[in-house]
Amino acid sequence: MAKKPAKTKTPSKRAKIVEEQSSNLYEGMIPLARLRDKETYRHVVSVLVDNEAGVLARVIGLFAGRGYNIESLTVSEVDRDRGLSRINVATSGTHQTIDQIKAQLGRLVPVHIVRDLTDDGPSVARELALVKVAGVGEKRVEALRIGDIFRANVVDSSTQSFVFEVVGNTDKVDAFIDLMKPLGLVEVSRTGVAAIARGARGIEK
Amino acid sequence: MAEAATTERNGDTPSKELFVGARLILKALQEQGVEVIFGYPGGAVLPIYDEIFKQNSIRHVLVRHEQGAVHAAEGYARSTGKVGCVLVTSGPGATNAVTGLTDALMDSIPIVCLTGQVPTHLIGNDAFQEADTVGITRPCTKHNYLVRDVNKLSETIHEAFYVARSGRPGPVVVDLPKDVCMAMGHYTTAPRGVQRKQHKTYNPKTKPDSAAIAHAVAMMAAAKKPVFYTGGGIINSGPKASALLRELVKLTGFPITSTLMGLGAYPASGDHWLGMLGMHGTYEANLAMHGCDLMINIGARFDDRVTGNLKFFAPDSKKIHIDIDASSINKNVIVDLGIVGDCAIALEDMLAVWKAKKYQADQKALKAWWRQIEEWKSRDSLKYVQKGKLIKPQYAIQRLFELTKKRETYITTEVGQHQMWAAQFYRFDQPNHWLTSGGLGTMGYGLPAAVGVQMAHRDALVVDIAGEASIMMNIQELSTAVQYHLPVKVFIINNQYMGMVRQWQELLHGGRYSESYSEALPDFVKLAEAFGCVGMRVSDPAKMDDTIKEMISIDRPVVCDVSVDPKENCFPMIPSGKAHNEMILGQDEKSGKAITGEGLALV
Numbered sequence: 001m002a003k004k005p006a007k008t009k010t011p012s013k014r015a016k017i018v019e020e021q022s023s024n025l026y027e028g029m030i031p032l033a034r035l036r037d038k039e040t041y042r043h044v045v046s047v048l049v050d051n052e053a054g055v056l057a058r059v060i061g062l063f064a065g066r067g068y069n070i071e072s073l074t075v076s077e078v079d080r081d082r083g084l085s086r087i088n089v090a091t092s093g094t095h096q097t098i099d100q101i102k103a104q105l106g107r108l109v110p111v112h113i114v115r116d117l118t119d120d121g122p123s124v125a126r127e128l129a130l131v132k133v134a135g136v137g138e139k140r141v142e143a144l145r146i147g148d149i150f151r152a153n154v155v156d157s158s159t160q161s162f163v164f165e166v167v168g169n170t171d172k173v174d175a176f177i178d179l180m181k182p183l184g185l186v187e188v189s190r191t192g193v194a195a196i197a198r199g200a201r202g203i204e205k
Numbered sequence: 206m207a208e209a210a211t212t213e214r215n216g217d218t219p220s221k222e223l224f225v226g227a228r229l230i231l232k233a234l235q236e237q238g239v240e241v242i243f244g245y246p247g248g249a250v251l252p253i254y255d256e257i258f259k260q261n262s263i264r265h266v267l268v269r270h271e272q273g274a275v276h277a278a279e280g281y282a283r284s285t286g287k288v289g290c291v292l293v294t295s296g297p298g299a300t301n302a303v304t305g306l307t308d309a310l311m312d313s314i315p316i317v318c319l320t321g322q323v324p325t326h327l328i329g330n331d332a333f334q335e336a337d338t339v340g341i342t343r344p345c346t347k348h349n350y351l352v353r354d355v356n357k358l359s360e361t362i363h364e365a366f367y368v369a370r371s372g373r374p375g376p377v378v379v380d381l382p383k384d385v386c387m388a389m390g391h392y393t394t395a396p397r398g399v400q401r402k403q404h405k406t407y408n409p410k411t412k413p414d415s416a417a418i419a420h421a422v423a424m425m426a427a428a429k430k431p432v433f434y435t436g437g438g439i440i441n442s443g444p445k446a447s448a449l450l451r452e453l454v455k456l457t458g459f460p461i462t463s464t465l466m467g468l469g470a471y472p473a474s475g476d477h478w479l480g481m482l483g484m485h486g487t488y489e490a491n492l493a494m495h496g497c498d499l500m501i502n503i504g505a506r507f508d509d510r511v512t513g514n515l516k517f518f519a520p521d522s523k524k525i526h527i528d529i530d531a532s533s534i535n536k537n538v539i540v541d542l543g544i545v546g547d548c549a550i551a552l553e554d555m556l557a558v559w560k561a562k563k564y565q566a567d568q569k570a571l572k573a574w575w576r577q578i579e580e581w582k583s584r585d586s587l588k589y590v591q592k593g594k595l596i597k598p599q600y601a602i603q604r605l606f607e608l609t610k611k612r613e614t615y616i617t618t619e620v621g622q623h624q625m626w627a628a629q630f631y632r633f634d635q636p637n638h639w640l641t642s643g644g645l646g647t648m649g650y651g652l653p654a655a656v657g658v659q660m661a662h663r664d665a666l667v668v669d670i671a672g673e674a675s676i677m678m679n680i681q682e683l684s685t686a687v688q689y690h691l692p693v694k695v696f697i698i699n700n701q702y703m704g705m706v707r708q709w710q711e712l713l714h715g716g717r718y719s720e721s722y723s724e725a726l727p728d729f730v731k732l733a734e735a736f737g738c739v740g741m742r743v744s745d746p747a748k749m750d751d752t753i754k755e756m757i758s759i760d761r762p763v764v765c766d767v768s769v770d771p772k773e774n775c776f777p778m779i780p781s782g783k784a785h786n787e788m789i790l791g792q793d794e795k796s797g798k799a800i801t802g803e804g805l806a807l808v
Contacts, residue, residue, distance in 0.1 A: 035539045050406060053351065054339060065344050096535060103532035109348040109368055109407045 034095045042071065042092045043118040044125055044195045045102060048203055050110040051077050051085040058108055059087055068101050069093060072127070072170070072192035084112065086203075090125075090170070090193045115203050117195045125195035129173045134161040135184030143183040150176045161186070219356065219391035226355045226386040227252040230319065231260060233362035236395050237317075239263055239290045241281060241660050243274040247294025248334060249321025252386040266660060266689060269681035271298050273653035275305020275376075276679070279314045280657025283640045284615055286443055288369050289657065291318040296334030299380075300341065304647060306376045307345040311644025312466060313441055315374035317365045318346075324384035325353055338380045347375030353382065355390030363395040364404070372409025373530040374441055409529060413546030413554060421501070421525045421542055422558040428499035428523075429570035430577075431459045434482065434511075437466030437643070438504020438528060440636045442548035447636040449552035450503070451475070456559060457566050460578055462490035464505045465628055466643040473632030479578065480587075483511040484779050485625040488586035488788060489578050491777075494519055495785035496577070502526040504548045507537040508644070509807075517784030527551045586777045586790055587629050595770040596746045598623065598698045602630040602670060605696060608753045613665040615658045617641065619651040619675030622704035622775045627670040649678030652695060656682055659691040666694070666757055673699040673726055673766075683736040686762040694756055695738075695764045697729060700771040708774045712789075733764035744768035781807035 049055045056075050063070050072090040077083075091101060098116070105114045117123035131152070133143045140162075147154065147164050150172065156163035161184075166176045170193060177188055197203070224232065230253055234242065243266045246254045257265050268274040271293045278289030289309075293302050299320040309316045320342075323332040339351045348368050352361050358381075365377040396402060425431060433454060439446045447470045454461050454477050461471050462479040471478060480487035482494055491513075494500065500522045505511070507526075512518045515538065524540040526533075527548060534543035544551060558564075591600040602623075616631050617640040618624040624641055633639045640658060642650035651669040659667045669676075676697055686693050706721040730740030739759050743752040743766070756765045777788045 030535065030543070032539065032541065035535055054343065057340070058343060061344055096539065100532060100536055103534070107372070107409075107530065107532055112406050 030099065035099075037095050040092050040094055041098065041118070042090065043098050043116055044123065044193055045089045045091065045098075045105070046115045046117055046195060046203060047087040047089070047105055048078075048112040049085050049087060049108075050112070051083045052110055055085065055110050056087070058110070059089070059105065062104055062108065063089075063091075063101075066100075066104065068097065072190075074192040074194050088193055088195050113204055115197070117197055120197065122198040123195055124198060125169050125193045126167055127170060127173055127191050127193050128165065128167045129177065129188055129190040130155070131164045131166060131177060131180055131188050132161060132186040133164065133180050133184050134186050136160055139183045143180060146176070146179050146183070152176065219393050222392070223389040224392055225252070225256075226358055226381075226388050226390060227256040229355070229358045229390055229392050230362060230381070230386065231256045231263065232392055233359040233395075234290065235260075235262055237363065237366045238287070241266060242290045242292050243268055243277040243281070243657065244292030245269075245271050245274060245294065245298060247296075247298050247321060249295035249323060249383045250292060250298075250319075250381070250386075252383065253292060253319070253321070253381070264660075265292075266656070266685065268653065268656075269684050270679065271301035272304050272649065273656070273679050273682045273685065275302050275309065275316060275318060276647070276650050276653035277657035277660070277682075277685075278316050278318075279305065279309050279312075279650075280617060280640055280654030281661050282314050282316060282657075283440075283654070284637050284658045285661045286637065288315040288317055288366055291316060293318065293320055294334065295321040295323055295338070296336045298334075299336055299338040299378075303341060303345055304645075306342055306378065308642050308645040308647045308650065309376040310345055310347065312642065313374050313437060314376070315369040316376035317362070317369050318376060318378045319362075320378055320380050321386075322351070322380045322382040325382045326384070328382065338378065342378045345376070346378050347373075349378035349380065351380040351382075352385055355385050355388040358385065358390060360393045363393070366395075367404065368407060371407065372411075373438075373533075410531075410545050411529065411547040411550055413527065413544045413551045415554065417542065417544045418551065418554040419558050421527075421544060422555050422562070422564065424499055424523060424525060424542065425457060425459075425501065425555075425559070426562075426564035426566065428459075429567055430497045430574045431457070431499040431501065431566075431571075432479075432493045432497040433459055433461035433471075434463070434494065434500055434502045434505055435461065435467045435470055436464040436503070436505025438548045439467055439470040440504075442504065442529075444636060446470070446504075446547075446549035446552060449549060449556060453552055453556055453559070456556065458571055459501070459566065460493055460575070462486070462493065464508065464511055464643070465641060467505060468628060468639045469633035469636045472634035474634055479582075481628050483508075484513070485629065485775055485777065486779075487629075488584045488777055488790065489581040491779065491785040491788060492581045493578055497522045500524045502528075502540070503551065504528065506533045509537070512538060513779045513787075514782055514784045517786075519785070584790065586788075589773075591746060594745070596744065596749060596767060598626050598700065598767075598769040598773055599630055600746065601696075601698060601749060601767045601769060602626050604749050605668065605670070605753055606631045608750065609666055609668070609757060613662070614638065615640065615655075615662065615665055615667045617651040617654040617658065617667070617669045619669070619671045619678075620646045620648045621672045621675055621706075622700070622708065622773075623670055623672040623675075623698040625705075625775045626698070631670070648672075648675040652676060652679050652693070653682045653685075655693040655695075656685050656689075656691055659686070659693050660689070667692075668694040668696050671695055671697045672704060673697050673701065673729070674703045674723055677727075680732070683733070683738055683762060683764070687737040691762065692760050693762050695733075695762075696756070697764065697766050698769055699726075699729070699766050700769050700773065701726065702771055704773075705775070711774070712778075712780065729764050729766035733762075736762075738762040738764050740764050740766070742766045742768070
């Protein structure tokens with residue numbers, strides 16, 4: 001529930017009635033400029049769901065069935081006692097599409113809460129990637145050096161290869177992988193984005 | 206019910222006694238107030254059928270195809286406002302129900318569909334009559350459940366009913382493995398009254414934001430060319446919403462149009478009625494939508510059949526959209542003011558604000574707006590000429606209306622031209638009396654839906670206005686009607702074509718009538734008789750009235766085959782890809798407005 005109506009006007013000034021209603025009086029009122037913006041934006045949306053059979057299929061099916069993008073998706077149980085899982089979806093679209101995605105997620109029965117971490121204030125997002133690089137000589141040394149710069153851990157090594165563990169936001173991981181390409185990149189395994197809002201407030205508040 | 210009295214709990218507490226799973230299911234259905242269940246038995250649901258046999262409070266209606274069971278339950282639900290209940294077996298039973306479930310999802314009809322399932326230890330083994338029912342029905346239900354624990358059985362069914370009827374209603378599937386139905390378990394009563402806790406996740410918002418309502422009403426008071434655009438949400442909200450809508454329309458004096466699903470919420474005989482809008486809506490309704498400066502959408506969802514080309518949809522208007530489903534707002538059309546809430550509560554609040562602030566509509570502007578509307582109305586966009594030896598389909602439906610309007614009549618339809626003519630020419634004054642497949646457009650909906658309606662309203666007249674092609678899709682349900690002495694009337698507008706397909710082929714595909722002519726139609730009179738119904742045929746316009754009178758006088762299922770002009774098209778029409786102000790009004794002008802470009806690719 002939002003605030004009470006603020007204005008009372010005599011009917012004779014009918015033209016003014018509407019104008020004087022502030023367009024942001026209540027929650028759910030979306031500025032038209034935002035809805036009409038045709039630019040696409042990347043958003044990370046976190047969804048707290050009941051950890052029941054098929055709940056991930058519901059979320060994925062929703063995205064597939066309605067043609068929304070999934071750039072990254074992570075899911076894991078986060079509260080065993082209450083049986084809650086958290087799904088983080090990185091998606092992109094116009095504001096209108098993103099709002100639709102949130103509304104569609106919100107009406108799934110096992111969904112507790114939908115939070116747009118991109119819109120609702122600052123947040124941190126991280127993913128982890130395992131990056132296998134094979135090479136010898138100067139390339140091998142260079143790979144190790146760049147790994148250092150990115151604070152990547154070497155979690156496996158042979159005489160001809162490394163497996164790096166790199167953690168960071170999507171851009172950082174992308175940049176690291178790009179740099180490894182000329183140095184003998186073999187394969188990549190990424191976890192996808194885990195994200196959380198900054199500050200003391202929890203997702204359910 | 207004897208056991209129920211001794212085990213009554215205030216919800217959530219399981220009974221001490223043990224019951225077999227199938228008995229738990231029946232107890233839960235009884236507690237949910239189910240009177241009728243539409244179904245078809247099979248191996249996986251035999252334990253449930255055994256329990257049905259042992260009780261008398263729930264009547265089972267044996268349909269002839271599971272699709273028919275769901276449509277019948279839709280008919281029951283739509284005409285009563287209750288949740289419709291379906292019971293089908295595993296595998297083909299469940300897959301046959303899918304069309305009905307999708308239909309109910311699209312039209313927001315509350316259904317609980319119980320499906321049998323192979324025993325839990327066989328799930329995933331490709332067992333006989335196994336299908337991944339929860340997987341298959343996930344996208345075509347509001348929610349679905351697979352019950353693996355007999356002690357969760359009753360509470361799952363209670364929750365299914367809650368989900369089906371709450372918020373935007375819809376179909377819910379409960380998949381019931383046979384071993385769960387045969388295991389012993391405890392019964393949990395439905396949470397109710399003060400004990401009723403909030404559902405842990407699903408608590409749809411019904412009370413609209415009061416500031417938003419105040420804003421909406423202020424916009425209404427300032428409008429010069431307003432129009433109400435209402436939909437099935439008003440019907441779903443209950444009869445109170447219709448009553449409040451009528452009051453608000455009367456109070457404001459604004460014109461009102463409605464979608465196909467919303468017909469009857471405001472009476473077609475009302476002073477402010479513009480007729481249905483959309484692809485086959487009236488000229489005045491569509492032009493009022495196109496020319497309005499304020500559109501007040503209550504319980505409709507800007508469907509593509511309604512909006513036409515979105516680029517040119519009501520270009521100079523502010524739009525208010527009230528819907529119980531937040532995802533319907535700003536989905537197809539960006540609105541100036543979206544309000545999430547139940548139609549009845551929103552209407553009540555709007556009335557209260559309008560009265561409290563002593564708002565008056567701008568009478569001068571409104572008068573000019575009505576003058577303009579009357580001018581559009583004078584085009585008489587639904588006119589047709591009944592002359593010669595052929596019955597015009599419009600005439601058949603208009604006569605049906607005139608001869609049945611004084612009695613309690615429910616109309617169901619199939620899908621196609623006859624459906625649109627029924628919407629145009631049968632004038633509904635009450636909600637819940639018009640049942641049609643709007644969103645999914647399911648041919649074969651009307652007859653089973655009529656069966657469902659007649660089960661709930663034994664003394665009413667129930668007519669399925671059908672086409673000869675559509676009726677063939679679920680004709681087997683005549684057998685159901687006969688078995689349960691349901692005197693439904695099947696009124697076939699027989700033009701020998703899949704009329705709407707033919708109309709589009711005429712308008713879009715150069716008159717190449719590919720596969721739209723029914724070369725081998727059955728003799729519907731003999732077919733009716735073979736089923737044990739009464740068969741009638743009429744082809745002479747002069748005998749139309751007598752035939753209809755005879756049809757409604759017979760207290761048995763009747764199939765009335767009305768041979769109509771096979772060339773008649775359904776007008777007015779907004780061709781696909783066109784705007785509201787680019788309607789084709791009649792046969793004569795259609796050639797000039799052939800559908801081109803992008804419109805060809807639309808449906």
